[in-house]
Amino acid sequence: MHSSGTLRILPRFFADAGPRIPGVGFAVASSHEGPPVAVTDEERQLARTMPQPRRGDFLIGRSALHRAARAAGLSTGPVLCDGPRPRLPGGIAASISHSRGIAVAVAGPADRYPALGVDLELTELPLRAAHLVLGEPERPLLGPARTAARRLLTLYSAKEAAFKALSPLTGPALRGLRDLRLTPDGAGYLARAAGHPERSARVSVRELPQGGALCWALAHP
Numbered sequence: 001m002h003s004s005g006t007l008r009i010l011p012r013f014f015a016d017a018g019p020r021i022p023g024v025g026f027a028v029a030s031s032h033e034g035p036p037v038a039v040t041d042e043e044r045q046l047a048r049t050m051p052q053p054r055r056g057d058f059l060i061g062r063s064a065l066h067r068a069a070r071a072a073g074l075s076t077g078p079v080l081c082d083g084p085r086p087r088l089p090g091g092i093a094a095s096i097s098h099s100r101g102i103a104v105a106v107a108g109p110a111d112r113y114p115a116l117g118v119d120l121e122l123t124e125l126p127l128r129a130a131h132l133v134l135g136e137p138e139r140p141l142l143g144p145a146r147t148a149a150r151r152l153l154t155l156y157s158a159k160e161a162a163f164k165a166l167s168p169l170t171g172p173a174l175r176g177l178r179d180l181r182l183t184p185d186g187a188g189y190l191a192r193a194a195g196h197p198e199r200s201a202r203v204s205v206r207e208l209p210q211g212g213a214l215c216w217a218l219a220h221p
Contacts, residue, residue, distance in 0.1 A: 014104065017206045019216045024108035024116065025071030026216075029063035031056055031101035036063035042078035057103070061096040062086075064105035068094065072107050095164045099123060099212075106216055117164030117201065117217035121157040124149070124211070133159060133177050141182065150211060157213040158182060158203045162191035165201040165217035191217065 018026040029036060036059040039047075043062045047055045062079055069076045069092065076094075080087045088094055093115055094107035099122040106118045125133075127149045130142065133156045141155055142148040159177040167174045170193050174180070182189040182203070189203040201217040208214060 013209065014214065017208070017214060018104070019106060019204060021106075021108070021113075021218065023072060023112055024106055025068040025074070026104070026106050026118075027064045027067030027071055028105075029060040029067065029103045031060055036060055038063040038066040040066075040078040042080065046080055056101070057098045060101070060103040061098050061105065064098075064103040065094055065096050065107060068105040068107040072109070074107060074109065076107075095161075095216075097160070104214065113218065115165045115168045115201075115219040117161040117166075117219075119157045119160035119164070119215050120212075121153055121160075121214075122208070122212040125153045125156055127152055135178055135181065138182055141184070150207075153211070154205055154207060154213045154215070155182065157215040158189050158205055158217075159191065161215040161217040162189075162201045162203050165219040166191065166193050166196075166199055169219055170196045170199055188215075 014028045039059055039062045047058050050058055065079055066076060074092055076089055076092060086096060091110050092107060093110040093113045094105060095116045095118045096103060096105045097118050097120040099120045102120065104118055104120045106116045108116060130152050142151050159180050162180055163177060173195055174193050179194040181192050188205045191201045191203050193199045201219045203215055203217045206214040
């Protein structure tokens with residue numbers, strides 16, 4: 001989908017395309033920058049136990065996270081792992097995503113934003129995978145056939161961001177993307193968790209040059 005030249009340009013594009021939420025920092029890191037510098041010694045040590053490409057994704061993800069926290073006026077210290085999720089210090093809500101050597105992150109104070117989600121997708125998603133992402137009532141969101149594949153990638157990214165924002169609040173009842181329902185809401189979507197109608201997140205969408213999507217979600221208190 002993207003040439004290596006386009007991947008080098010995208011981080012600069014994000015400077016204008018990322019979220020503008022009061023008190024929330026947004027940042028990007030890229031493997032094209034060279035060795036990540038905004039990481040701690042403890043994170044580097046943990047990364048050495050990981051195989052590639054997981055090691056590279058982990059390091060650029062942590063680099064983006066620390067930059068996002070600083071942009072929000074926060075300090076994180078080392079951010080290690082709780083299973084697949086970052087082990088965040090108390091008082092901070094954050095989310096990380098990475099795709100094809102680029103990582104993005106959002107961070108903000110947890111007392112103001114109980115949960116945040118971000119997702120970056122730079123790899124095509126085949127239209128035959130739509131049933132893994134969308135429930136039957138959501139199929140009309142794909143729109144015309146000529147643009148359905150790109151729309152599916154955007155919907156997938158929107159659900160990934162919403163899942164990251166809502167799963168810490170709903171617990172294991174939210175099992176996967178099909179447990180979320182998207183409805184159009186202005187330029188983005190409102191995501192609701194099945195079985196938890198009181199839980200919702202506002203998802204903002206940015207479609208990227210030459211394909212791809214960047215989405216972020218803000219859970220409602």
